[in-house]
Amino acid sequence: SQTIHQWPATLVQPVGSPLSLECTVEGTSNPNLYWYRQAAGRGLQLLFYSVGIGQISSEVPQNLSASRPQDRQFILSSKKLLLSDSGFYLCAWSPLLAGSTDTQYFGPGTRLTVL
Amino acid sequence: AQSVAQPEDQVNVAEGNPLTVKCTYSVSGNPYLFWYVQYPNRGLQFLLKYITGDNLVKGSYGFEAEFNKSQTSFHLKKPSALVSDSALYFCAVRDTWDSNYQLIWGAGTKLIIKP
Structure with missing residues (x-):
């Protein structure tokens, strides 16, 4: 079966610091991969998607x-974080x-707080 | 333009009563329709989808949804609500005429089941 991992689970970073969030998928090959952001526990905003390496x-x-x-690794980065x-x-x-049918399967998420 | 509307920001239901969470959509071609559930601080879980065929789709945790082409709706239903059903519910659509791999997401409906 397929599984998707994200880490870290929570992260607190100062404004202006760099960011690296990692996502890996197991049990499948050549998946489409997506990064979403969810603000205030509501709507999903698609940030990036990838159809291949x-x-x-x-x-x-x-x-x-x-x-x-790599095929099953997707990384979200920033050079300088903003409060937003x-x-x-x-x-x-x-x-x-x-x-x-493009059913999407989600990881557990990373809670990022920028101070 | 493609869109998904979840007209209710919040739905309150007493435990044991039937529940309905509404979703309407607008696409150019034929729709693939999805429901997801999100518990606090967790990733989204896939509940069910409509691709073709029977308009009544059964999914996880006793949920079902009815596809109504004339009303462009895909409402989520459950005959008897449980307190544990309290969560955030998202409807999403894929336009089969659209060549990208994205889902269009509703804003989410918070479902509260009161004991």
Whole structure:
């Protein structure tokens, strides 16, 4: 079966510090990968998605970036955090298959607080 | 334009009563429709999806949803609510005419089940 991991679970960082959040998927190959941010426990904002190694699409211009160095690894980064980067960050994957219905499966999330 | 609406910010139901969480959508092509549930400080869990076929879809934890093409709706239902059903519920749609791999998400509905 497939599993998705995110770490760390919680993170408190000062404004201006760098960020690196990691997401890994097990039990599948060539997944689509996604980074979402959820503010104030509500709506989901798609930040990045990737259909393959080194292929990243950005949905929202901001001071965040994403990378996919391996097939099942997705990293969210920032060089300098802003207060507005605080939130709950969710990684998700979906099968990259012909005829796939694109059901997305989510990781446990990382709670980021920028002070 | 593609969109999903969850018209109720919060739904309150007494334990044992039936519950309905509403979702309407707008897409250009045929929809794939999804429901997810999120418990506090957790990632989203997939509940059920409609792809094609029977308009009544059964999912996890006794939930079901009815696809209504004429009303462009996909309401989530459960015959008898449990206190443990209290959570945040998200509806999402994929437009099959859209070539990207993204889901369009509703803003979420907070479901509160009172004992």
